[in-house]
Amino acid sequence: MYEQIRRNRRASWLLMGFVVALLAVLGFAIGAAVFGGTSGGIGLLGVFGIVAIGWSILGYYSGDKMVLAVSGAHRVTHEHEPQLFNVVEEMTIAAGLPNVPAVYVIEEPAPNAFATGRDPQHSSIAVTRGMMQMLDREELQGVVAHEMSHIRNYDIRFATLVGILVGMIALVADFFLRWSFWGGFGRRRGGGSSGDSAGAVLMVVALVLAILAPLAAYGVQFAISRRREYLADASGVELTRNPLGLARALNDIAADSRPLGHANRATAHLYIANPLKNKKTKEASGVFDTHPPIRRRIANLLEMAHAGPEALVSGRGAPAEPSPPHDVSPPSAVPPAPPA
């Protein structure tokens, strides 16, 4: 676990450096192509470099707030959502973390959840309304434990930075591509001091870079997140000592076909299950998946519990039934919160 934390801290710095460098190169290429010559390139390189450093710092300190705002999450307290809040408190204690993360709810029917922040002292957990309605207490605990492991492992810092920085690179590249398409060429030709052929070459280089940069950034995003999900599943179970809770929760999530409206390409990897399209129940993971196949995760969890697939439905309502399952649990468990 400490190895994982160290790796995440190092990866966060590497990522910021990589993005600043990528943007600087992109800035140089675009600058040289648009304003002509090295001076233009260096000028824009400077601008992009400063913007990239500033954006990285901003992402480090308030990336969590940006992600939460983009996701349409609102903060809740014990008073509003006693059960969710209690479950988060329970998992905080199980993980031995110093303070309870801020708890957020996303008012959407699709079941999903994510954690964000920069360290355990500055962390948040967001859960959709659909998740709270669909899962019983034990399943919710499994999901929250998964998110708590992301927090404890510092996955949140890296993943949040990835979201913020990938978003920016995509934005810049996209902006340049559109701009060059809609008339950038004309302006460049008018003021260009260098030869047209050199300008054209630079333009091509800039275009290629503008196309490749987001791909490289996405590559980072894909590579990081699949392994982390397996890890968080396993260390979440270490907290609850109950693999079946999370297995049943994932099973319910897999059975639900609604995409999450507030999720986008930049934040998709933060969620416990792919919020964009989780409909393909294939066995192998593709290169461009942000999440491992959910069936495989469920199978791993069942294996931990030494249980067969029948354990996924035992004594509960049918999976993916949006109404709260009727209470047939032992007397110490309470029925899930009623739908709001």
Added chain:
Amino acid sequence: MIAVIIIIVILVVVGIIFAGMYNSLVGRRNQVDNAWSQIEVQLKRRHDLIPNLVEAVKDYMSYEQETLTNVTAARAAAINAGSQGPQAQAQAENVLTESLKSLFAVVENYPDLKANQNVLSLQEELTSTENKISFARQFYNDSVLTYNNKIQMFPSNVIAGMFNFTTRQFFEVPEGDRAVPTVDLR
């Protein structure tokens, strides 16, 4: 001259290693203490919640006086056991846990009670407190395990012996010792 330097270097390196082991022992010990205080916080919270629950249900449950008396008695015993070390305390708290389970089982038989918002929210709070106690205990026991390992394993046991670090007790009761109260569940 060179031999002196080599000896000094060795001493410094050994000193740094010793300091590192000492600090790690202190860190582990603090973690154990902290985990223990977390258990106490939750136990206290449970003790505080129980009178409210008994108050809320007693009017409905005139025929279940025994269950309620069991809970109240177990609570008093658990509070008393607070000063008698982890073993005794764990045992008393387990009795309390079982008596609460019986109470909740009885509550299931009273539709009025199950619909009562106040009882429901108290039930959620107590369920959560139960969970918090068991997770705090889990974390405490894990911390004790790591700490005790460090104290008993070479080479940190040398430092532990020099500075009087002593092993801690786990918060648990052997299965056989657990006294399950007999309650009429109908």
